[in-house]
Amino acid sequence: MGAALEIEEVNLAFGGVHAVRDVSLSAEAGRITAIIGPNGAGKTSLFNVISGFHRAQSGDIRFGGVSLVGQPAHRRSELGIARTFQNIALFSGLTVLENIKLGAHAQLRSGLFRSAFYLGPARREEAALTRRIEEEILDFLDLGDIRDRHIAGLPYGLQKRIELARALVMHPQLLLLDEPVAGMTTPEKADMAGYIRKVVEAYGTTVLLIDHDMAMVMDLSDHVVVVNFGAVIAAGRPEDVRGDPAVIEAYLGAE
Amino acid sequence: MMHQFIEFSIIGIASGGMYVLSALGFVIIFKATRIFNFAMGEMMMLPAFFFLWASSVWGLHWSVAVLIAILGAVAVVLVIERLVMRRMVGRPAIVLVMVTLGIGSILRGLAGLIWGHEIVSLPDFLPRAPIFLGNILIPGKLAWAFVAAAVVSGGFVAYYRLSRAGIAIRATASDIITAEGLGVSVRAVYTGAWLIAGVLAAVAGILAASVNGVSPQLGFVALNVLAVVMLAGMTSVTGVIVAGVFVGWLETIVGAYLSASWQSFLPYIIVLVVMMVKPNGLFGEERVERI
Amino acid sequence: MSDRADPIPMSARAGGSARFEILAAVGFAVVAITLPAYASVYVLYMASLVAINAIATVGLNITVGYTGLLSIGHSAFIGVGAYAAGLAMLHLGTPLFVNVVIGAFAAFAVGLVFGAPSLRIKGVYLAIATLAAQYSLYFIFQQWTSVTGGDRGLSLPATDLFGLGDVGFYYGVVGIAVILSVAARNLFRTRLGRSFIAVRERDYAAQVLGINVVRGKLLAFGIGAAYAGVAGALTAHFLRLVNPDQFTLLVSVFFLAAVVVGGRASIIGSILGAAFMTLIPELLREILGALPFKGQTNVAGLLSPLREIIFGALIVGFLMFEPRGLMGILNRLRGRGDEGGESDAE
Numbered sequence: 068m069g070a071a072l073e074i075e076e077v078n079l080a081f082g083g084v085h086a087v088r089d090v091s092l093s094a095e096a097g098r099i100t101a102i103i104g105p106n107g108a109g110k111t112s113l114f115n116v117i118s119g120f121h122r123a124q125s126g127d128i129r130f131g132g133v134s135l136v137g138q139p140a141h142r143r144s145e146l147g148i149a150r151t152f153q154n155i156a157l158f159s160g161l162t163v164l165e166n167i168k169l170g171a172h173a174q175l176r177s178g179l180f181r182s183a184f185y186l187g188p189a190r191r192e193e194a195a196l197t198r199r200i201e202e203e204i205l206d207f208l209d210l211g212d213i214r215d216r217h218i219a220g221l222p223y224g225l226q227k228r229i230e231l232a233r234a235l236v237m238h239p240q241l242l243l244l245d246e247p248v249a250g251m252t253t254p255e256k257a258d259m260a261g262y263i264r265k266v267v268e269a270y271g272t273t274v275l276l277i278d279h280d281m282a283m284v285m286d287l288s289d290h291v292v293v294v295n296f297g298a299v300i301a302a303g304r305p306e307d308v309r310g311d312p313a314v315i316e317a318y319l320g321a322e
Numbered sequence: 323m324m325h326q327f328i329e330f331s332i333i334g335i336a337s338g339g340m341y342v343l344s345a346l347g348f349v350i351i352f353k354a355t356r357i358f359n360f361a362m363g364e365m366m367m368l369p370a371f372f373f374l375w376a377s378s379v380w381g382l383h384w385s386v387a388v389l390i391a392i393l394g395a396v397a398v399v400l401v402i403e404r405l406v407m408r409r410m411v412g413r414p415a416i417v418l419v420m421v422t423l424g425i426g427s428i429l430r431g432l433a434g435l436i437w438g439h440e441i442v443s444l445p446d447f448l449p450r451a452p453i454f455l456g457n458i459l460i461p462g463k464l465a466w467a468f469v470a471a472a473v474v475s476g477g478f479v480a481y482y483r484l485s486r487a488g489i490a491i492r493a494t495a496s497d498i499i500t501a502e503g504l505g506v507s508v509r510a511v512y513t514g515a516w517l518i519a520g521v522l523a524a525v526a527g528i529l530a531a532s533v534n535g536v537s538p539q540l541g542f543v544a545l546n547v548l549a550v551v552m553l554a555g556m557t558s559v560t561g562v563i564v565a566g567v568f569v570g571w572l573e574t575i576v577g578a579y580l581s582a583s584w585q586s587f588l589p590y591i592i593v594l595v596v597m598m599v600k601p602n603g604l605f606g607e608e609r610v611e612r613i
Numbered sequence: 614m615s616d617r618a619d620p621i622p623m624s625a626r627a628g629g630s631a632r633f634e635i636l637a638a639v640g641f642a643v644v645a646i647t648l649p650a651y652a653s654v655y656v657l658y659m660a661s662l663v664a665i666n667a668i669a670t671v672g673l674n675i676t677v678g679y680t681g682l683l684s685i686g687h688s689a690f691i692g693v694g695a696y697a698a699g700l701a702m703l704h705l706g707t708p709l710f711v712n713v714v715i716g717a718f719a720a721f722a723v724g725l726v727f728g729a730p731s732l733r734i735k736g737v738y739l740a741i742a743t744l745a746a747q748y749s750l751y752f753i754f755q756q757w758t759s760v761t762g763g764d765r766g767l768s769l770p771a772t773d774l775f776g777l778g779d780v781g782f783y784y785g786v787v788g789i790a791v792i793l794s795v796a797a798r799n800l801f802r803t804r805l806g807r808s809f810i811a812v813r814e815r816d817y818a819a820q821v822l823g824i825n826v827v828r829g830k831l832l833a834f835g836i837g838a839a840y841a842g843v844a845g846a847l848t849a850h851f852l853r854l855v856n857p858d859q860f861t862l863l864v865s866v867f868f869l870a871a872v873v874v875g876g877r878a879s880i881i882g883s884i885l886g887a888a889f890m891t892l893i894p895e896l897l898r899e900i901l902g903a904l905p906f907k908g909q910t911n912v913a914g915l916l917s918p919l920r921e922i923i924f925g926a927l928i929v930g931f932l933m934f935e936p937r938g939l940m941g942i943l944n945r946l947r948g949r950g951d952e953g954g955e956s957d958a959e
Contacts, residue, residue, distance in 0.1 A: 118821055144823030156818035160810045169811055173823030175804040185799035193803055358737040409933060416683045419740055421932050427866050427925030434918030548741055587752050590745040597738060598730040
């Protein structure tokens with residue numbers, strides 16, 4: 068179901084900071100690839116380039132063969148790319164269910180007049196969406212009993228899970244997870260890792276994630292890329308990367 | 323022909339001087355606090371009225387009256403900053419802007435209640451005698467207003483560039499977290515920015531009123547300053563000087579050669595054109611958002 | 614602080630509050646329908662005025678409250694609607710319901726003209742553009758004498774709706790207000806409305822979800838202007854007079870206050886806010902009339918600056934102390950105050 072993401076020699080500089088230097092990496096279809104590195108290494112900047120918020124000075128990013136460079140950010144979801152954010156980007160003005168429904172924004176049809184009258188087509192569309200979310204997502208991620216709660220006041224770990232749920236609604240082919248377990252307790256992290264693996268197994272989604280929790284990353288990922296000062300310093304299977312001297316140096320040096 | 327054009331041009335540049343003062347006030351608040359202060363016009367208008375009070379009603383010498391007016395402005399600004407703005411830190415930008423709008427409305431209303439809505443002339447303190455550059459005539463008041471505005475602006479820019487306070491403001495504008503880490507008191511910077519803006523606005527208001535008279539609606543002139551600020555780019559202090567003079571000049575030329583109505587319309591045309599063509603203004607910086 | 618969307622659909626709520634809302638709706642309907650039977654001409658007049666203002670306030674709330682775009686030129690769009698309707702009445706003889714549509718479209722189009730350049734850019738630029746709209750349009754209303762009648766404005770014939778005169782007009786206005794309010798509420802139960810809220814809160818996240826932020830903002834702004842246009846058309850019919858001084862900055866501030874006081878991002882709040890703001894000047898006039906004044910204090914002259922003070926104070930006061938507005942107070946009284954909570958999302 069997922070496709071492969073190819074990043075080729077991407078460079079990004081802004082405000083005097085060369086955030087991403089000649090980064091090349093590939094995320095294999097249907098696999099979990101992790102990007103790790105010390106803070107400020109340029110990981111989120113890379114994600115922002117993939118998402119289309121920054122325009123890279125050079126290089127190419129191809130997803131399923133289609134080049135992403137130059138396309139407006141809001142087109143990403145059409146291409147099957149979903150993303151979560153480091154500082155949870157849920158909308159506090161909406162309930163859990165409404166937030167999740169927004170994941171399907173690109174797929175719904177109701178425009179202005181249909182929504183305003185809310186009879187027939189719009190209502191049916193909403194009801195169908197709610198049903199689909201109940202069946203596919205709420206149970207899958209164990210969110211059923213909080214679906215009508217407002218976001219504010221919900222525990223951090225739960226909010227991260229809701230953000231994941233929202234990303235899943237559109238059946239993404241590529242899932243970009245920015246620090247999916249940051250700030251969680253150990254059992255929560257295990258749960259989250261479990262959910263991520265469940266998603267890949269059920270839908271074959273390609274997953275590219277950033278995180279700092281070494282244990283979780285090594286355990287979960289099929290492929291690991293290590294980044295420092297904006298450049299790739301190592302890449303390979305978790306066990307290979309773990310022992311790589313350059314990687315150890317980068318982390319120790321950063322202490 | 324040419325002579326007239328030059329005369330108009332000089333008049334325009336002279337009135338631009340006053341735009342520069344108020345625009346500097348806008349920019350300093352925006353730079354330091356990211357708040358777009360829609361009450362700026364009223365911060366110009368009130369001190370003009372204070373000056374009127376001090377010199378007409380209490381019969382004080384104009385220099386004393388100016389001082390009192392500035393002190394009054396500072397008091398008003400402190401009240402605004404302490405009572406209101408400080409409590410709203412962290413609220414979304416739209417809320418802060420609405421609050422300044424509300425404050426402006428309150429100040430306008432108060433002025434209207436106290437002084438009525440007629441335009442009143444200020445007692446003369448700027449020499450009226452016209453100034454001749456060669457055979458070009460410049461109205462005396464305007465010329466001296468320009469000189470005063472230039473001196474105050476120059477003083478402010480020097481202070482901004484050279485003093486520790488100025489550096490603190492620039493640091494906060496650039497990166498709040500780092501600035502705080504370096505020991506800059508962001509609170510003090512905020513208060514300082516408002517105070518400076520208050521003083522600049524006071525001087526600008528008194529000067530503008532001395533040329534055109536004062537009324538509670540004087541604040542609407544500040545909206546013309548919006549055009550200056552936008553043209554300059556919201557954050558450029560030097561840009562404001564260029565833009566202010568240019569807009570003042572353009573307005574006078576348009577008023578002289580087209581009509582008074584076009585003249586009042588001009589700032590809004592400038593605003594719309596700037597937005598369409600160069601949203602960050604001529605000298606503004608593109609702000610990179612950290613997501 | 615949390616800018617809440619309208620409460621989620623009734624069916625998803627616990628039975629208690631759904632019952633309350635149905636009761637409230639029924640009660641309102643009963644009062645609204647029977648009002649002409651026992652109310653004086655003055656009360657009917659005020660009710661019609663509140664309905665018109667409610668329409669404009671709901672529109673502004675869609676733009677400001679739900680989508681987070683600051684518009685300081687709302688009264689100018691009301692003016693566009695009023696002039697469009699007035700001109701249609703005079704030159705085309707069209708009836709009220711047609712004029713309302715004309716007003717909506719005219720205001721929508723003008724709204725797009727001013728919105729388009731500024732919505733591509735972030736931040737406060739829209740506010741400045743709307744201010745520019747306010748003054749430019751006033752300028753046009755005033756100067757384009759051949760079309761708008763300049764300062765004198767347009768004088769319009771009476772409207773007789775359903776053959777019932779003032780009562781007919783009242784029903785027409787209230788009916789339109791109800792339809793538009795329900796439409797707005799429906800908007801926020803569905804995809805489009807949700808996207809507006811998303812745009813307000815975090816537009817980068819909205820983009821990632823496939824929402825075209827610029828187009829969304831433009832639409833939200835245009836819809837707000839369209840509602841203003843409807844209110845303007847109704848005003849033209851109501852007052853039988855359209856002139857530039859009805860559409861000043863003070864009026865825009867009035868509607869902003871109505872949104873803030875009633876409750877941002879709330880349809881019912883908009884209606885409450887409109888009612889509150891409409892009644893304030895009346896209350897003011899009564900109070901001033903009742904106070905003993907010595908000498909020749911010009912009471913009428915006091916009215917305008919007093920309004921400026923009160924509107925400004927309401928905006929500042931509510932934003933500082935009751936950010937959820939009257940709707941928030943109402944919710945607190947109903948024991949649902951903590952839903953949604955206070956989260957300084959920014």
